[in-house]
Amino acid sequence: MPRVDKIKVGLIDDHDLLRSGLTKLFSGSKDYIVTLEAANGSDLIDKLRNTAKKDLPGLVFLDIRMPKMDGFDTLVWLKENYPSIKVIILTMYDADLTVVKMVRIGADGYLLKNVSPEELFTAANTVMKDGSYYPDWVTKKIIDSIRNTSSTKGSSNDEAKILFSERELEIIKLVCSELTIKEIANKLYLSERTIDGYIQSLLQKLKVNSRVGLVIYALKNNIVDFSML
Helix, strand or coil: CCCCCCEEEEEECCCHHHHHHHHHHHHCCCCEEEEEEECCHHHHHHHHHCCCHHHCCCEEEECCCCCCCCHHHHHHHHHHHCCCCEEEEEECCCCHHHHHHHHHHCCCEEEECCCCHHHHHHHHHHHHHHCCECCHHHHHHHHHHHHHHHHHHCCCHHHHCCCCCHHHHHHHHHHHCCCCHHHHHHHHCCCHHHHHHHHHHHHHHHCCCCHHHHHHHHHHCCCCCHHHC
16 A cells, blocks of 8 residues: 555644643544644744755644744744644634634634544544634634624625626635535536635635635625525
8 A cells, every 4th residue: 555644743832741642642643643842933933944844744733822922923924934734723712802813814723622532633634634624613703703793894895896707606605515625626527626726716816814714705795695505
């Protein structure tokens, strides 16, 4: 059988015990291996700058409250400098503003530290395969936040100027229905690479960082009737 390389994982948390526990957990996985640990964002930056491109982690688990450089600033830096690295927030904080802010910045997943090992791996697998993972409680916070914002502010003039082709609208609707890229490709009789190209183009067009950002935009601007999905 051909050799399959494990996905490299980074752990950014100021608690040594937690990092040690996660490293031990991932050591028993056939798909993942921890190759980088950092105590805060500043520590992470130093280590990434001294890491060869081929050795960069494909996925990192990021805490929010850390000394020197917290999770908010670290996520912004990662998305600007290493956009290919997937980021799952792993924290104790579930306040509405915190969750929504991290998602808007570009977090690819959000978990609490009391999560089960099973869900931790489910989140990792889903993020690496489909791009994002948000538990139902996170999705509810996001939707509630956008509904509240929309009811008080409405759509901006900039948003109203954005025009979409029929194919783009079709793909936005399918992304909002939570189908995977493969399922969307099969439904539209297109290749997965073509669908991914459309999605990446839409992300740039709307200036959002993830598929959930695309869903947020569709909800806020009434592009998709979510009651029909």
